[in-house]
Amino acid sequence: MGSITLQDVRKAFGPHVVIPGANLQIEDGSFVVFVGASGCGKTTLLRMIAGLEDVTSGRIMIDGANVVDVPPARRGLSMVFQSYALYPHMSVRGNIAFGLKMAGLPRPEIDRKVDAAAAILNLTSYLDRKPRELSGGQRQRVAIGRAIVREPKAFLFDEPLSNLDAALRVQMRQEVTRLQRQLKTTAIYVTHDQVEAMTMADRIVVLNAGSIEQYGTPLELYERPANLFVAGFIGSPRMNMIERETEQHRGAATIGVRPEHMTVSRDGDGWSGTVRAAEHLGSDTFLYVDTPEIGSITVRCVGELGLGEGDSVRLRPDPTRIHRFDKSGTAIR
Amino acid sequence: MARRVAVAHTVTATVAAWIVGFVIFFPILWMAITSFKTELEAFNTPPSFLLFQWTTENYATVQERSNYLHHAPNSIIIAGGSTLVAMVIAIPAAWSMAFVPSRRTRDILLWILSTKMMPAVGVLVPIYLIFRDLALLDSRIGLLCILCLSNLPIVVWMLFTYFKEIPKDILEASRMDGATIGRELVYVLTPMAVPGIASTILLNVILAWNEAFWTLNLSTSEAAPLTVFIASYSSPEGLFWAKLSAASTLAIAPILVLGWFTQRQLVRGLTFGAVK
Ligand SMILES: Nc1ncnc2c1ncn2[C@@H]1O[C@H](COP(=O)(O)OP(=O)(O)OP(=O)(O)O)[C@@H](O)[C@H]1O
Ligand SMILES: [Mg+2]
Numbered sequence: 001m002g003s004i005t006l007q008d009v010r011k012a013f014g015p016h017v018v019i020p021g022a023n024l025q026i027e028d029g030s031f032v033v034f035v036g037a038s039g040c041g042k043t044t045l046l047r048m049i050a051g052l053e054d055v056t057s058g059r060i061m062i063d064g065a066n067v068v069d070v071p072p073a074r075r076g077l078s079m080v081f082q083s084y085a086l087y088p089h090m091s092v093r094g095n096i097a098f099g100l101k102m103a104g105l106p107r108p109e110i111d112r113k114v115d116a117a118a119a120i121l122n123l124t125s126y127l128d129r130k131p132r133e134l135s136g137g138q139r140q141r142v143a144i145g146r147a148i149v150r151e152p153k154a155f156l157f158d159e160p161l162s163n164l165d166a167a168l169r170v171q172m173r174q175e176v177t178r179l180q181r182q183l184k185t186t187a188i189y190v191t192h193d194q195v196e197a198m199t200m201a202d203r204i205v206v207l208n209a210g211s212i213e214q215y216g217t218p219l220e221l222y223e224r225p226a227n228l229f230v231a232g233f234i235g236s237p238r239m240n241m242i243e244r245e246t247e248q249h250r251g252a253a254t255i256g257v258r259p260e261h262m263t264v265s266r267d268g269d270g271w272s273g274t275v276r277a278a279e280h281l282g283s284d285t286f287l288y289v290d291t292p293e294i295g296s297i298t299v300r301c302v303g304e305l306g307l308g309e310g311d312s313v314r315l316r317p318d319p320t321r322i323h324r325f326d327k328s329g330t331a332i333r
Numbered sequence: 334m335a336r337r338v339a340v341a342h343t344v345t346a347t348v349a350a351w352i353v354g355f356v357i358f359f360p361i362l363w364m365a366i367t368s369f370k371t372e373l374e375a376f377n378t379p380p381s382f383l384l385f386q387w388t389t390e391n392y393a394t395v396q397e398r399s400n401y402l403h404h405a406p407n408s409i410i411i412a413g414g415s416t417l418v419a420m421v422i423a424i425p426a427a428w429s430m431a432f433v434p435s436r437r438t439r440d441i442l443l444w445i446l447s448t449k450m451m452p453a454v455g456v457l458v459p460i461y462l463i464f465r466d467l468a469l470l471d472s473r474i475g476l477l478c479i480l481c482l483s484n485l486p487i488v489v490w491m492l493f494t495y496f497k498e499i500p501k502d503i504l505e506a507s508r509m510d511g512a513t514i515g516r517e518l519v520y521v522l523t524p525m526a527v528p529g530i531a532s533t534i535l536l537n538v539i540l541a542w543n544e545a546f547w548t549l550n551l552s553t554s555e556a557a558p559l560t561v562f563i564a565s566y567s568s569p570e571g572l573f574w575a576k577l578s579a580a581s582t583l584a585i586a587p588i589l590v591l592g593w594f595t596q597r598q599l600v601r602g603l604t605f606g607a608v609k
Contacts (some may be wrong), residue, residue: 052508071508077509079506081502085502085503102507
């Protein structure tokens with residue numbers, strides 16, 4: 001129970017249009033990630049679903065009912081904030097229990113649910129502490145505990161892991177995913193980290209300047225980007241965009257080749273170029289190659305090739321993995 | 334080496350702090366000392382600091398000539414009451430301005446403050462006439478109202494600044510947790526704003542306790558608070574310095590005690606947000 005549908009949702013702050021019109025269908029139980037550059041409207045979209053921000057026009061449906069006029073308290077959603085937003089004057093127990101208390105549950109039931117949530121999140125020994133006595137990761141877990149204990153129709157996460165260090169982030173990422181799979185509750189997760197997006201999502205929404213560029217599974221986005229924006233946004237290092245005419249173009253205005261979809265050799269056929277810089281990561285090598293034909297190209301090779309600055313190389317794209325885009329930037333299929 | 338420099342710094346800072354503190358406190362100390370002198374001694378030049386004949390006769394005279402216990406309750410009612418009413422009005426006002434601002438909120442705040450920029454004496458005549466016509470002259474309720482109104486701008490401003498410091502996220506989290514606006518105020522906002530609210534109350538009580546313009550002009554006997562009690566010893570000839578000092582010491586004693594016991598809270602409130 002927790003399907004969410006956006007119909008022509010528009011948002012403007014005064015004259016400044018942030019979301020020009022979003023349509024989206026989120027299925028019950030799925031994990032959907034909103035990604036996009038900073039300032040593209042991810043938080044705004046999430047806050048409109050939460051009810052913390054009014055929609056300028058359009059409809060937001062939760063389980064088929066339009067909720068645009070329903071206050072956040074009665075939408076049955078729970079949210080995890082980037083800043084954690086714990087109640088500083090309450091203990092961990094008080095924080096997790098607050099929503100249940102507001103719902104008027106009897107005391108023994110509240111205690112039972114709080115204990116259960118704390119056990120899942122390894123918070124049992126911290127229940128009597130105040131938030132300021134916790135580490136960042138523990139605070140984040142309390143915020144998640146507060147969200148899950150209410151058994152909401154959906155979880156909303158706004159960059160919940162961005163204040164954690166890299167190692168903890170990887171661990172929490174897995175915990176959040178595992179928790180969501182276990183609870184089977186719809187989740188919407190905002191991030192600008194595409195690794196988080198690719199690893200956590202059932203489906204990804206790529207946002208650009210408030211518009212939804214593509215909505216699909218991580219592999220769909222990687223293998224069949226709908227347009228130049230998505231092609232450039234998903235994948236690291238970025239896809240090479242080649243605008244100069246080559247024999248690979250076959251009528252496209254732009255072709256894209258991912259750095260990992262090219263083979264490098266010292267001679268043979270293919271685009272010729274000179275290595276401008278090489279980054280050796282051990283497992284991978286990134287080559288930045290200047291070619292007279294098509295400009296600067298990034299190549300990612302597996303393993304160590306023994307190539308260095310100034311070497312001349314030949315680049316051959318995998319012909320089955322060339323992406324073609326028309327003048328407007330839309331993918332040609 | 335670095336350690337010696339650090340110690341020297343601490344010592345300098347401590348000495349400087351004590352000097353500044355002493356200078357600020359000196360007038361009150363001087364007043365208290367003077368209240369134990371004879372009138373003649375108080376008038377001496379150069380004045381003697383500690384080596385004089387200590388006497389409590391001024392306190393006896395003051396209590397004989399006027400009734401401290403008549404004025405003190407008036408002060409308590411007027412200062413306490415005006416603070417209470419001001420808080421009841423200012424908390425919701427500051428709340429709405431801090432958390433649901435509109436395009437005009439800034440202007441309203443400035444406009445509220447603008448009444449404080451006018452010298453009170455400028456409106457003495459109209460206020461006096463209004464009080465006369467409403468039969469509020471020399472009444473506690475009248476003084477309570479006027480002090481409440483004159484301190485309201487500062488109260489609203491102080492509370493507004495404190496509330497501004499409270500992260501909006503936390504209030505929104507409580508909304509997501511199913512709290513209605515009323516419960517959000519009671520369970521989340523108020524407990525978080527306690528230091529700010531407390532120091533606002535304290536400051537307002539002190540301001541109202543010492544307010545001497547309206548209380549002197551609008552009351553004579555029945556409702557007269559301690560400021561009137563003090564003023565009755567300041568004669569144009571200025572011959573009653575010791576008695577004036579005794580009266581003043583008596584008048585500020587309660588507020589001094591209150592301030593002493595709440596200084597931690599007061600300082601925390603006044604620097605709230607400065608060190609985050
Ligand atoms: N209250 C507001 N008033 C006016 N403009 C706003 C307001 N809130 C957000 N905006 C604007 O809306 C746009 C989208 O903001 P939003 O916070 O949704 O971005 P975001 O995608 O979450 O970015 P980030 O990744 O940096 O968090 C920004 O250009 C921002 O300036
Ligand atoms: Mg954001």
